[in-house]
Amino acid sequence: MLxxxxxxxxxxxxxxxxxxxxxxxxxxxxxxxxVAAMRYSALSDGKKIRPFLLLxxxxxxxxxxxxxLDVAAAIEFxxxxxxxxxxxxxxxxxxxxxxxxxxxxxxxxxTAILAGDALLTYAFEILADSKTHKxxxxxxxxxxxxxxxxxxxxxxxGQMLDLENLNNKISKEKLANLHRLKTGELFMASCEMGAVxxxxxxxxxxxLRYYAHDIGxxxxxxxxxxxxxxxxxxxxxxxxxxxxxxKENASIVDVVGMDHALQQLVLLKTQAxxxxxxxxxxxxxxxxxxxxxxxxxx
Amino acid sequence: MLxxxxxxxxxxxxxxxxxxxxxxxxxxxxxxxxVAAMRYSALSDGKKIRPFLLLxxxxxxxxxxxxxLDVAAAIEFxxxxxxxxxxxxxxxxxxxxxxxxxxxxxxxxxTAILAGDALLTYAFEILADSKTHKxxxxxxxxxxxxxxxxxxxxxxxGQMLDLENLNNKISKEKLANLHRLKTGELFMASCEMGAVxxxxxxxxxxxLRYYAHDIGxxxxxxxxxxxxxxxxxxxxxxxxxxxxxxKENASIVDVVGMDHALQQLVLLKTQAxxxxxxxxxxxxxxxxxxxxxxxxxx
Numbered sequence: 009m010l011x012x013x014x015x016x017x018x019x020x021x022x023x024x025x026x027x028x029x030x031x032x033x034x035x036x037x038x039x040x041x042x043v044a045a046m047r048y049s050a051l052s053d054g055k056k057i058r059p060f061l062l063l064x065x066x067x068x069x070x071x072x073x074x075x076x077l078d079v080a081a082a083i084e085f086x087x088x089x090x091x092x093x094x095x096x097x098x099x100x101x102x103x104x105x106x107x108x109x110x111x112x113x114x115x116x117x118x119t120a121i122l123a124g125d126a127l128l129t130y131a132f133e134i135l136a137d138s139k140t141h142k143x144x145x146x147x148x149x150x151x152x153x154x155x156x157x158x159x160x161x162x163x164x165x166g167q168m169l170d171l172e173n174l175n176n177k178i179s180k181e182k183l184a185n186l187h188r189l190k191t192g193e194l195f196m197a198s199c200e201m202g203a204v205x206x207x208x209x210x211x212x213x214x215x216l217r218y219y220a221h222d223i224g225x226x227x228x229x230x231x232x233x234x235x236x237x238x239x240x241x242x243x244x245x246x247x248x249x250x251x252x253x254x255k256e257n258a259s260i261v262d263v264v265g266m267d268h269a270l271q272q273l274v275l276l277k278t279q280a281x282x283x284x285x286x287x288x289x290x291x292x293x294x295x296x297x298x299x300x301x302x303x304x305x306x
Numbered sequence: 307m308l309x310x311x312x313x314x315x316x317x318x319x320x321x322x323x324x325x326x327x328x329x330x331x332x333x334x335x336x337x338x339x340x341v342a343a344m345r346y347s348a349l350s351d352g353k354k355i356r357p358f359l360l361l362x363x364x365x366x367x368x369x370x371x372x373x374x375l376d377v378a379a380a381i382e383f384x385x386x387x388x389x390x391x392x393x394x395x396x397x398x399x400x401x402x403x404x405x406x407x408x409x410x411x412x413x414x415x416x417t418a419i420l421a422g423d424a425l426l427t428y429a430f431e432i433l434a435d436s437k438t439h440k441x442x443x444x445x446x447x448x449x450x451x452x453x454x455x456x457x458x459x460x461x462x463x464g465q466m467l468d469l470e471n472l473n474n475k476i477s478k479e480k481l482a483n484l485h486r487l488k489t490g491e492l493f494m495a496s497c498e499m500g501a502v503x504x505x506x507x508x509x510x511x512x513x514l515r516y517y518a519h520d521i522g523x524x525x526x527x528x529x530x531x532x533x534x535x536x537x538x539x540x541x542x543x544x545x546x547x548x549x550x551x552x553k554e555n556a557s558i559v560d561v562v563g564m565d566h567a568l569q570q571l572v573l574l575k576t577q578a579x580x581x582x583x584x585x586x587x588x589x590x591x592x593x594x595x596x597x598x599x600x601x602x603x604x
Binding site: 040116117124128132135137144148152155159172 | 340416417420422442445465
């Protein structure tokens with residue numbers, strides 16, 4: 009993927025990861041609708057940024073992306089589970105996701121909770137499987153990184169903080185911490201897992217984590233900016249025809265203002281690319297990704 | 307534990323597992339209430355049957371129970387997560403569990419969903435850690451067994467079937483399948499994980515799985531019988547002062563009648579103990595557990 013343009017590489021990654029997710033998910037719809045719900049959410053279109061980070065980091069370090077697709081799918085299953093649960097009425101209460109009804113709207117709340125649980129569990133089943141990687145110590149390392157970043161001291165902790173601060177005034181620092189947990193942790197895990205697959209040195213691994221930290225924050229800030237402009241992900245387009253939700257997640261634009269948010273973006277991008285120096289030209293596509301993250305319009 | 311009486315051994319297992327869970331759970335309540343919710347549900351009293359199965363199976367095969375406590379705690383975290391999610395309003399809608407308010411009643415729905423997610427994720431983090439077992443191939447094996455039994459083709463699949471059959475007429479066979487998935491799978495995983503820790507032969511491993519399958523079903527049937535008598539777990543005692551729920555889970559007593567359910571119990575107990583023959587006297591406590599499961603009054 010490193011020889012492609014960013015948009016080609018993103019497209020290739022999205023296609024390959026979706027195909028792998030499709031292959032890994034069961035096909036039986038017979039007895040219950042849980043598999044249908046898992047497939048509905050997991051196979052909807054998404055950017056697949058986390059798989060992209062993983063595959064690119066592995067490839068920069070010499071491990072072919074194609075051999076890391078099971079791990080990429082596992083990360084994306086965890087991301088999808090988090091979206092399904094975040095959309096629930098008790099959480100962010102969203103009716104639409106990427107232009108389609110959310111899982112609990114398409115099915116029902118119980119099915120959405122269980123489909124999320126099942127996807128999270130399945131991610132670990134995949135990572136523990138010898139088909140995913142021949143070395144069990146690598147598999148354990150991947151599981152530890154993913155579990156730590158997704159759990160209470162990572163993504164789930166971030167979602168909890170977000171809910172606890174709905175409609176509240178929140179400090180800039182607290183919001184950055186919340187974003188780091190909610191979005192940054194899984195970005196960092198994606199890069200770190202790629203580094204592990206590529207047998208990175210500690211210095212390389214740390215550099216990729218720092219890079220992921222910065223673009224994770226930048227990604228979230230760009231989301232807030234786009235939300236503010238009202239064009240994010242097609243979700244807002246739909247929301248314009250729906251009544252505004254009573255719950256509002258904390259937004260960086262509300263806390264520091266649009267100008268400051270845009271300055272933050274530039275700063276984070278510069279910082280992110282600094283961390284890539286040790287990789288030289290090999291990391292070109294990660295520079296381009298950083299550009300994309302801070303300038304994207306959807 | 308094998309030299310103790312059943313009640314002593316169950317008590318010892320419950321104390322040791324709870325202590326280990328307490329040690330493994332973080333203590334920070336500072337930033338958010340997620341850790342408080344995890345601790346509230348995980349450290350409430352429970353029988354700890356799954357840890358007991360694991361520890362006893364390991365010990366029968368020569369591995370000291372004390373070395374398997376992290377694994378026992380991980381299984382119990384998965385069990386607790388399943389209870390938290392099952393109790394949610396969108397699921398079984400229970401206000402009380404073991405005589406105390408359920409997690410979503412004590413905190414709120416969002417916190418309960420996230421605390422469940424966090425406990426599930428944490429279980430895999432523990433199992434992947436080298437402190438839990440020095441051999442990464444054993445750790446991967448444990449994770450695979452637990453994930454498979456807890457996921458869509460196991461416990462979560464069973465809960466889905468249960469919800470899809472609320473208030474419905476259901477066949478005896480379908481109900482047995484539902485119980486096997488919802489309760490039996492995690493029982494089987496507990497014994498199988500104990501077998502893996504004890505370096506069991508395939509024959510020993512299979513025998514313990516079959517045993518767990520039978521007492522898992524028996525456990526569920528006994529639950530239904532006690533529910534029918536209205537004395538199960540202190541939950542029903544409390545429910546008597548609360549209005550009857552509109553949702554009724556499928557019950558074996560309703561499907562085959564009390565007499566047939568009691569006959570089934572005897573049959574399953576006989577079958578379960580047959581599988582223990584290859585272990586001779588060493589498995590005495592598992593015979594006693596089978597007795598306890600089919601005769602217990604709470």
